[in-house]
Amino acid sequence: MEAESAPFTLDDFRLRMERSAQAAAADGLDGLLITPGPDLLWLTGYQPTAITERLTLLVLRVDAEPQLLVPVLERPDAESAVGAGAVAMSDWRDGVDPYEAATPLLSVDGEYAISDSAWAMHLLGLQHRLPETRYVSVTDRLPMLRAVKDDNELARLEAAGAAADAAFGEIVKVRFAGRKETDVAADLARLLREFGHEQVDFTVVGSGPNGANPHHEAGDRAILAGDMIVLDFGGLKHGYGSDTTRTVCAGDPTDQMREVHDIVRAAQQAAFETVRPGVACQEIDRVARRVISEAGYGDEFIHRTGHGIGMTTHEPPYMVEGEQRPLVPGMCFSIEPGIYLAGRFGVRIEDIVTVTADGGHRLNNSDRGLTIVE
Missing domain, CATH: 3.90.230.10 (Creatinase/methionine aminopeptidase superfamily)
Structure with a gap:
C-alpha cells in the first residue's frame, strides 16, 4: 500500500525557512539568498511559472523576517503560492534596477550563501551594487540543507x-x-x-x-x-x-x-x-x-x-x-x-x-x- 502524503503547510515552510537561516548563521554566514529552483520551492512552495531573466530573490537572515523580492507582474502568483504572512514581500518594476531594490534586504558587507541555480547576471548585479558583500554556493557551505527528509x-x-x-x-x-x-x-x-x-x-x-x-x-x-x-x-x-x-x-x-x-x-x-x-x-x-x-x-x-x-x-x-x-x-x-x-x-x-x-x-x-x- 502506498504511504500517505499530505500537502505541505504554511507552518512547514516557516519552519524550513527558520531552520535554514539558523544553519547559515551557525556556519558564520549573514544569510541565505535563494533564487528560483528546488531550494525556493522547498522553502516557500513557490515556483515561478517561467524562470526568466527577471530577479526573484528570497533573503533569509536570523535577524530579520524572511523577505521575498519578486517582479511586480509575478507578485499575484507569488502571494497565492506562498501564503499570507509567511514572508515580507516586495517587488520591482521593469525599467528600474532590481539589484538596487535588493540592497535594503542585505548587509552592505555581509557574506551570503546563494543558490547554485542563481544566474551569473544576478550574482554580478548584486556584487556591483554591494561591492563589499561576499558570496558562496549553498552546496559548498550548506550541502545538507534539504538532505534530511521529514x-x-x-x-x-x-x-x-x-x-x-x-x-x-x-x-x-x-x-x-x-x-x-x-x-x-x-x-x-x-x-x-x-x-x-x-x-x-x-x-x-x-x-x-x-x-x-x-x-x-x-x-x-x-x-x-x-x-x-x-x-x-x-x-x-x-x-x-x-x-x-x-x-x-x-x-x-x-x-x-x-x-x-x-x-x-x-x-x-x-x-x-x-x-x-x-x-x-x-x-x-x-x-x-x-x-x-x-x-x-x-x-x-x-x-x-x-x-x-x-x-x-x-x-x-x-x-x-x-x-x-x-x-x-x-x-x-x-x-x-x-x-x-x-x-x-x-x-x-x-x-x-x-x-x-x-x-x-x-x-x-x-x-x-x-x-x-x-
Whole structure:
C-alpha cells in the first residue's frame, strides 16, 4: 500500500525557512539568498511559472523576517503560492534596477550563501551594487540543507519508488529483441506516467555495448538476442523523485554476464547492509567498491556509488570517497554500483535507500536478479 502524503503547510515552510537561516548563521554566514529552483520551492512552495531573466530573490537572515523580492507582474502568483504572512514581500518594476531594490534586504558587507541555480547576471548585479558583500554556493557551505527528509517527504519518495517498481514489473513483459532502444524508452516513460509520475526525467536504455556507457541515452540501435540491457529510469511523483536501475538480458546470458551481474548484486547488497546512522557517506562507496575490486573489476566501476535524492534526482549527500559526513536518519540516496566492459556490455543495480534509526530501508523492491526478457 502506498504511504500517505499530505500537502505541505504554511507552518512547514516557516519552519524550513527558520531552520535554514539558523544553519547559515551557525556556519558564520549573514544569510541565505535563494533564487528560483528546488531550494525556493522547498522553502516557500513557490515556483515561478517561467524562470526568466527577471530577479526573484528570497533573503533569509536570523535577524530579520524572511523577505521575498519578486517582479511586480509575478507578485499575484507569488502571494497565492506562498501564503499570507509567511514572508515580507516586495517587488520591482521593469525599467528600474532590481539589484538596487535588493540592497535594503542585505548587509552592505555581509557574506551570503546563494543558490547554485542563481544566474551569473544576478550574482554580478548584486556584487556591483554591494561591492563589499561576499558570496558562496549553498552546496559548498550548506550541502545538507534539504538532505534530511521529514515523514511527509519520505512518504512521497516511497510512493515514487513504488511507482518506478511497478513500471519495471510491466516493462519486463514487453518484447525487447528486434526493437529499438527508443521504443523501450517510450514504453518506460508511458508506464511511469501510468503509475502516477507527473514528470518523467530520464529513461536510459543501454543495450549491448551501449550499456557500458552509464549515461547512455536511448538511441536507434536495435536490441539483439543475447544483449544485456541497462534500464535506468525515473521522474517526479508528488514532486519527489524516483530513480532505479535494473539490468535485464534479452534471451540467454553468457557465463560472464551472469558472473558480472552477481558481483554487482553482491556489491549493492553489501553497501545497503552498511547503511546505519553515524556511518560516513564514503564508507558506502568503499564497501561496494571493495566487493567489485576483489572480484577483479575495480577499474570497470567508473562512478560514485550514490547520490542524494528529493525534489531533484541528484543532490547531496553523495556516496563517494572523501565525503566524510555521517549518515543521519531521514537521509535518502541511491546505491548503484556498476561494472562497464567497454564495447561489450554493462551492469548496474540501483535502489533508493533511506536511513532509519537502526539501519536502512529500501524504497525500491523490484527483483534484483538477472531478469530474462524476450
